[in-house]
Amino acid sequence: MKLIIGNKKKAQIFTAIFQNLNRFTVDVNxxxxxEELYIQGxxxxxxxxxxxxxxxxxxxxxxxxxxxxxxxxxxxxYKIFNTKQExxxxxxxxxxxxxxxxxxxxxxxxxxxxxxxxxxxPLMDIDSELxxxxxxxxxxxxxxxxxxxxxxVSQLEIFNDVVDLDYNNxxxxxxxxxxxxxxxxxxxxxxxxxxxKCEIKNVDNLKLSYSIKYISDFCSFSKINSKVNIMFRDxxxxxxHYELEESxxxxxKFYLAPKIDDN
Numbered sequence: 001m002k003l004i005i006g007n008k009k010k011a012q013i014f015t016a017i018f019q020n021l022n023r024f025t026v027d028v029n030x031x032x033x034x035e036e037l038y039i040q041g042x043x044x045x046x047x048x049x050x051x052x053x054x055x056x057x058x059x060x061x062x063x064x065x066x067x068x069x070x071x072x073x074x075x076x077x078y079k080i081f082n083t084k085q086e087x088x089x090x091x092x093x094x095x096x097x098x099x100x101x102x103x104x105x106x107x108x109x110x111x112x113x114x115x116x117x118x119x120x121x122p123l124m125d126i127d128s129e130l131x132x133x134x135x136x137x138x139x140x141x142x143x144x145x146x147x148x149x150x151x152x153v154s155q156l157e158i159f160n161d162v163v164d165l166d167y168n169n170x171x172x173x174x175x176x177x178x179x180x181x182x183x184x185x186x187x188x189x190x191x192x193x194x195x196x197k198c199e200i201k202n203v204d205n206l207k208l209s210y211s212i213k214y215i216s217d218f219c220s221f222s223k224i225n226s227k228v229n230i231m232f233r234d235x236x237x238x239x240x241h242y243e244l245e246e247s248x249x250x251x252x253k254f255y256l257a258p259k260i261d262d263n
Contacts, residue, residue, distance in 0.1 A: 001068060001096075003063070005090040011084070013223060015084050015090070016223040017252060018077045021039075022077070023217045023220060024048065025044070027074060027124055027126045028071070028126070029070070030069060030071075031069040031130075032068050032069065033064065033067050034066075034067060036054060036056060037062075039052040040131065048257070050254050051253045052251075052253075054247075070101050072101060073121075076121060083105065084105045085105065085107075085115075086114070088105040089106050090103070090105060099123050100121060101123060102119070104118045137233075139201060139233045140172070140200050141197070141199040142195055142231070143195065144195050144196060145228075146225060146227060149219065150222055155176075155185070156176040156212055159177060161211065162176070162210065163175070163210055164177070165209070167205065168205050174187065206232065208238070208258045211259065214254075224244065238255070238256050241253045
């Protein structure tokens with residue numbers, strides 16, 4: 001298996017993915033399939049799940065003659081990708097039955113103060129099973145600017161570690177309520193809609209609560225796209241979905257289970 005990312009923007013996106021995976025997991029299996037790179041995993045508390053699909057056509061070069069997977073330490077990947085410099089391309093190589101993953105950051109032309117680097121990452125045996133993700137028809141679909149959503153989340157964090165989604169026939173809002181006060185952010189009402197897109201169907205009222213910490217971690221992937229899709233349905237995990245440009249069906253997606261009211 002060999003893949004190359006030479007496009008500067010795509011290299012930044014790929015780097016951002018591996019710089020932030022360690023927020024959710026210590027170890028991760030990377031699946032190299034003939035038509036895509038695939039990663040799936042859950043956080044230690046099994047509250048959230050991530051799914052990463054990078055199709056073959058997203059890369060400058062992607063060669064995988066035989067499906068395989070490698071287990072690597074996400075913290076080591078974080079440290080490695082933090083060494084990548086701005087103008088460097090990314091090369092990943094793995095030979096079947098090898099005990100290491102080769103990662104190279106390379107300058108195609110000389111750049112002052114940038115030096116090519118080669119890494120050999122030891123592989124691990126990680127016991128994990130891939131989960132089947134069902135297709136769900138969501139009640140609320142939102143497309144919002146990533147920067148705006150990240151700002152909202154940081155403001156909600158000031159007041160509570162839980163965010164409440166509240167929808168009725170008139171308004172869609174996010175709320176944080178704690179000992180230090182409360183905040184209510186109106187996303188959509190009868191007169192104002194600052195969302196890029198908002199679709200609401202098959203529901204008149206909806207109240208859901210989620211841990212703000214996980215959503216904040218999802219926002220750390222904001223470099224992937226300037227816009228993000230967010231989806232909700234009663235009794236189902238919320239979805240935060242970053243599409244990757246220039247490749248159909250390539251994405252980074254997060255699922256977060258709603259908090260259960262003990263009352």
